[in-house]
Amino acid sequence: MVRFTPKSELEITIGKYIIQPEQILMLSAIRKHSSLTRAAKELKISYRHLWTTVRHLEEAADEKLVETSHGGTGGGGKAELTETGMKLLREYDRISRGIRRTTSEEGFWEALGIKISTRNRLKGVVKSVSSDRVASKVVIEVEAPSRITALITREAVDDLQLAAGDRVEALIKATEVMIAKKS
Numbered sequence: 001m002v003r004f005t006p007k008s009e010l011e012i013t014i015g016k017y018i019i020q021p022e023q024i025l026m027l028s029a030i031r032k033h034s035s036l037t038r039a040a041k042e043l044k045i046s047y048r049h050l051w052t053t054v055r056h057l058e059e060a061a062d063e064k065l066v067e068t069s070h071g072g073t074g075g076g077g078k079a080e081l082t083e084t085g086m087k088l089l090r091e092y093d094r095i096s097r098g099i100r101r102t103t104s105e106e107g108f109w110e111a112l113g114i115k116i117s118t119r120n121r122l123k124g125v126v127k128s129v130s131s132d133r134v135a136s137k138v139v140i141e142v143e144a145p146s147r148i149t150a151l152i153t154r155e156a157v158d159d160l161q162l163a164a165g166d167r168v169e170a171l172i173k174a175t176e177v178m179i180a181k182k183s
Contacts, residue, residue, distance in 0.1 A: 009021050010092065010095055010096050010099055012091075012092060012095070014057070014060040014061045015060050015061075015062075016060070017056065017057070017059075017060030019057065019060075019088075019092070023053055023057060024088075024089065024092050025043060026039065026043060026045075026050055026053055026054070027054075027057075027065065027066075027081060027085055027088065027089055028089060029042050029043055030050075030054075030066055030079050030080075030081060030085075031080075031081050031085075031086070031089065033079075034078055034079060034080055035077070035078065035079055036050055036051060036054075036066075036068065036077075036079045037077075039079070054066050061084060061088070063082070063084045064082050064084065064085075065081060065082055065084055065085035065088065066079050066080070066081055066082065066085055067079070067080050067081075067082050068080075122140075122142040122143070122148065122169065122170040122172065123142065123143055123167070123168075123169050124140040124141050124142035124143060124148065124167075124168060124169075124170060125140065125141050125165060125166070125167060125168070126138060126139070126140055126162055126163065126164050126165065126166045126168055127139045127140065127141050127147065127164060128164055129157060129162050129163065129164065131154050131157060132154070133154070134153065134154060135151055135152070135153060135154060136151070136152055136153065136154050136156070136157040136162075137149060137150075137151055138150045138151075138152060138157065138162060138179060140168060140170055140179075142170065148170045150170065150178070150179055152178070152179060156179065160179060160181045161181075162179065162181065166181060167181075167182075168180060168181045169181075
């Protein structure tokens, strides 16, 4: 069976120009090294490719993003991001963090029909299910061996078709225990 791993990457636009993650990495490397040559070397790309990309970004923004100065015959030139270049990096980072927070929220990937990998998962076997009109109590024996009791809605039990003997995972959030079952 093919296993899919969801991943999101942010692209932003300046005018009609699409800025992709690798271009943001270029600007970040220039900021880090204050040098186009060292930035290109770190990214394992040519100096020419880096400089051409910066010029395209500046044309799209209609502003300078990188200010350069020549070092003379001995080299030692400098490259610094302008305030606009720094603002672009800050905005990209702010939006990226927001997307990462949103996509890491419980239920996000399931809402898209994609299974998640939560760190706090304990595999086990349902030992008993008892239900009333509203809620259900599910007792799971985990591999430690230990038992975890989850109070979930009756609807969730019905949707998952939980029964004693089913192999499940307990997804643990600080305030609650959820149940996952492979279809």
